[in-house]
Amino acid sequence: MTTVMVEDLDPASADAGVPAHFGDPMREQRLLETAVGLVDRSNRAVIAVPGVERASWLHTITTQHLSALKADEGTELLVLSPNGHIEQHALVAEDGTTAWLDTEPGAGEGLLKYLEMMRFFTRVEPRDATAEIAVLSLVGPGAAALFPDLADPRVGAVPDARFAAGSVPAGATSHYSVRAFEGGLARRVPLGVDLLVPRARKDEIIEKLNVPRAGLWAYEAVRVAHRIPRLGWETDHRTIPAEIGLMATSVHMEKGCYRGQETVARVHNLGRPPRRQVLLHLDGVASDHPPARNTPVELAGRAVGFIGTAVRHHELGMVALAVVKRNVPDDADLSVGESAAAIDAG
Incomplete structure (x- = not known):
């Protein structure tokens, strides 16, 4: 099997470090659309947030309702600027002792800096865990069958403008089932199942799973077809959540104050991003x-x-x-x- 790395084709790519394709990108796309394939996304940055106050703390400083986040649950969150522009986007997996936040390649440093800045006297210890944890993605309709104990992902509807107070249920707006897997975590997401695994065991786990491989090119084609945005790709310094479809997955409209909330509420009420x-x-x-x-x-x-x-x-x-x-x-x-x-x- 021919492995072509992203940096072999574009040395300046932010996605360097993972395979772009394995010799036939179109066949790999069809695999991800019709069956299941394994995509190495270990270039993603991972932040670990242990500490007894992690859920309530993340709840207050991000757009998502996280105060009741429990073990074996996952979701998505945003960090906004004071003017409501998207600064960070991360997926979350909670294992009972640590909230694991994975984000785009190169975005981990900014996310960690923000978390450290907002710690104050809260009992949390955020750290860069990218060297510890690698992200692998099982993509396609066959991915769920490999982890039948993971519930299908659920994403709530965005409420209408000027919705009635109390009409938005408490809790995260997107629910991704999580469970322990090979010393890491498996998380059910809309495109399949993400695995957060020990980086030192990545190759061993890939071999043990014995799932056909697909490159990042195929993953990106599937992502685009499903209209799923990426931080830094479909965003610029002015992007707000309502412009790129992240309101449903990442923003709770009735959770209380967070940075940028005024802009989110104003745009939502007007209905005109x-x-x-x-x-x-x-x-x-x-x-x-x-x-x-x-x-x-x-x-x-x-x-x-x-x-x-x-x-x-x-x-x-x-x-x-x-x-x-x-x-x-x-x-x-x-x-x-x-x-x-x-x-x-x-």
Whole structure:
């Protein structure tokens, strides 16, 4: 099996350190869409938060309702700026003694710095655990069968604007079942099952699982098709949660004060975020190369947004997640570099 690393293809990529593909990216995509494949995502940063007050503390400093987080539960959270812009996004897995937060490659340092800054006299001890823990993802409809004791993920609906007080249930807005696995944790998520395993045992565990391998290219294609945003890819310094579909998974609308809450509440009540995330179809006539991240999206020669992640999908062709101005109509004739682009309104 030919292994091609991300850095072999793009030495400057933020995703360096994991396989891009194993010789046939399209076959790997089909594997993840129809069966199950194992994707090495061990380039993700991991922060450990032990301490008896971790749940109530994380509850007060993030967007998620975490005060009642129990062992064998997981969710997602955001850290916002005072103006409500997204600074950090992490998935959470709680094992009863520690909350494990995994985030994008390169984002761990900023997340840990924020957590340390907000400790005060709270009984918590956040630390960088990236050298200890590696993230592996089992992706596809067959992933759940490998861990039948993990409940399907549940994501609550975003309440209507000006919802009645007390109508949003207490507790995390997204619920991901967690259990112990090979000295680490297994977490059920929308695309399959994430494994947080001891980094020193990563290769041993991959071999023991005996699941066909797929590279990060295939994972990214599936992620784009499912319209799941990434911090730093579909976000910039101005992004707010309502623009990129993170309200349901990561924001509790009635949990009390946190940094940036005023902006979240105001935008939600008005129902008009300045921008929105869309899936674009690119014609690929002038160029068969997916456009680079941050390539402008233009309407009549005027920039109206930017490309986050562009991929070549085995069924959809060349597609991209983009963030565009809210008032760009679904039937607009857009362009991205040399390619014509159209919004998928589905």
